[in-house]
Amino acid sequence: MDKLKVLFAASECYPFAKSGGLGDVIGALPKAFPKDEVDCRVILPKYESIPWKYVKEFEYLTNFWVKIGQESQYVGLFKYEFEGVTYYFVDNEHYFKRPNLYGYYDDAERFVYFCRAVLEAIPYLDFYPDVIHSHDWQTALIPFLLKEQYAWHYTNTKTVFTIHNMKYQGEYGFDDVKGILNLDYFPAQMEFYKNVNFMKGAMYTADLVTTVSPSYAEEIKDPYYGEGLDGVARDISWKEIGILNGIDEQTYNPQTDESLFVPYAHSQKKKGENKAKLQEYLGLPMKDHVPIIAMITRLVDQKGIDLIMGVIHDILQMDIQFIILGTGDSEYENKLKEIAYQYPDKMRAIIDFNEDLSRKIYAGADMFLIPSKFEPCGLTQMISMRYGTIPIVRETGGLKDSVQYYNNVSGEGNGFSFKTYNAHDMLFTIQKAVGMYYDQPDQWKHLMDNAFNTHYDWRLAADIYEYWYKKITGRL
Numbered sequence: 001m002d003k004l005k006v007l008f009a010a011s012e013c014y015p016f017a018k019s020g021g022l023g024d025v026i027g028a029l030p031k032a033f034p035k036d037e038v039d040c041r042v043i044l045p046k047y048e049s050i051p052w053k054y055v056k057e058f059e060y061l062t063n064f065w066v067k068i069g070q071e072s073q074y075v076g077l078f079k080y081e082f083e084g085v086t087y088y089f090v091d092n093e094h095y096f097k098r099p100n101l102y103g104y105y106d107d108a109e110r111f112v113y114f115c116r117a118v119l120e121a122i123p124y125l126d127f128y129p130d131v132i133h134s135h136d137w138q139t140a141l142i143p144f145l146l147k148e149q150y151a152w153h154y155t156n157t158k159t160v161f162t163i164h165n166m167k168y169q170g171e172y173g174f175d176d177v178k179g180i181l182n183l184d185y186f187p188a189q190m191e192f193y194k195n196v197n198f199m200k201g202a203m204y205t206a207d208l209v210t211t212v213s214p215s216y217a218e219e220i221k222d223p224y225y226g227e228g229l230d231g232v233a234r235d236i237s238w239k240e241i242g243i244l245n246g247i248d249e250q251t252y253n254p255q256t257d258e259s260l261f262v263p264y265a266h267s268q269k270k271k272g273e274n275k276a277k278l279q280e281y282l283g284l285p286m287k288d289h290v291p292i293i294a295m296i297t298r299l300v301d302q303k304g305i306d307l308i309m310g311v312i313h314d315i316l317q318m319d320i321q322f323i324i325l326g327t328g329d330s331e332y333e334n335k336l337k338e339i340a341y342q343y344p345d346k347m348r349a350i351i352d353f354n355e356d357l358s359r360k361i362y363a364g365a366d367m368f369l370i371p372s373k374f375e376p377c378g379l380t381q382m383i384s385m386r387y388g389t390i391p392i393v394r395e396t397g398g399l400k401d402s403v404q405y406y407n408n409v410s411g412e413g414n415g416f417s418f419k420t421y422n423a424h425d426m427l428f429t430i431q432k433a434v435g436m437y438y439d440q441p442d443q444w445k446h447l448m449d450n451a452f453n454t455h456y457d458w459r460l461a462a463d464i465y466e467y468w469y470k471k472i473t474g475r476l
Helices: 021-032 107-124 141-148 198-205 214-219 230-235 268-282 305-317 330-342 355-364 380-386 397-402 423-439 441-452 458-472
Strands: 004-009 038-045 059-068 071-082 085-091 131-135 158-163 171-173 195-197 208-211 240-242 292-296 321-325 347-350 367-370 390-394 416-418
Touching: 004 021, 004 107, 004 458, 021 038, 021 131, 021 458, 038 107, 038 458, 059 107, 071 107, 085 107, 107 141, 131 141, 141 158, 141 198, 158 198, 158 458, 195 198, 198 230, 208 214, 208 458, 214 240, 214 397, 268 292, 268 321, 268 355, 292 355, 305 321, 305 330, 305 423, 321 355, 330 347, 355 380, 367 380, 367 423, 380 390, 380 397, 380 441, 390 397, 390 423, 390 441, 416 423, 423 441
Parallel strands: 004 038, 004 131, 038 085, 131 158, 158 208, 208 240, 292 321, 292 367, 321 347, 367 390, 390 416
Antiparallel strands: 059 071, 071 085, 171 195
């Protein structure tokens, strides 16, 4: 049988353009499929921010025009082979020659254009996909448009839609988008309190809907997590599954990571050297016996920053050092900097997005705190364990699926967790972790070994995706 042909359509992909975990997923998952069974390719916008070292190698394929409302918009099509994967880039300077990926007044039009360009680009690719796999609201229109406007051309192509975060759905007033959607009727699949909702449309029209962890697949059926689409999630539960994300273990490898002060593998001693260098680098007192608790996160409510604020002074009363790296709401940014100023020997708040420093923190910290209100999957807990850093998480979504509370009797588990979204439950769990670090060094070393030996390589997820691709295309 011929290889299964899969086309990923996404709004970001590492290393070309990335704003968060979605970029990591699209950058890693296509490489994880067995090349003799699955030909997985990726199509992206050609953003201005893509590094020139890649752009200069792009191969121009062709150009054509697509109809957006009353206008015809140019589509330039480029191709690039990178690390064994074929990438296509949709070029339109009017929409994508901008410094940021998102956050513009015309984002609806930009991504309606991109979705339509993807569907009209395929005849030029010499690659007819068995499956088009779209991701999050920016490409959510693809399943809807394929069924409603392009069905005649894609009679044998199935669609998969992955929800990476239910919070961002692509909701717009119908009158604002009906023109650019080329619709003269209000589509019931997308109707959402008299607006249109791109994510809802994809949930109803895709052949398979996935979320990025099994727990999140169940959680979004609950109003607390469903962001208004919990009823839809329940309605389509027959075609919805959760597949836990992975990480690229070659990219996140403490043996080869060039950002680290000292490369290491399962070595408590060399990890300690990274810790000392990190303390020196950030101007913290170089105390090897004091545990470093770290966070690398967006500074927004979802990530549990309000819990941190509620007990930050209690945390800093412990004999620990606390490092937080991230950007987000200005209120949180300013407050964290102010608190760090009050504790110059115990806390650093780095308001930045800094990939190099994040690697140094993963390697140098002892514990990694992720107290999220909700977390569809989360990658930082997986990355931290790869570097032997112990996660402390709230039991939600992918955090619940990937971190098991350490049992010091059986010796099983790879971290610490708390269930209720409560600042003092979090504080108690941090205190318990710090207590084990100081009072039970042998247990702590065993826990570190468990973390080092925890693997969430993308090949595990790729096998599950391949099974479902084959199922919906009738290849099983």
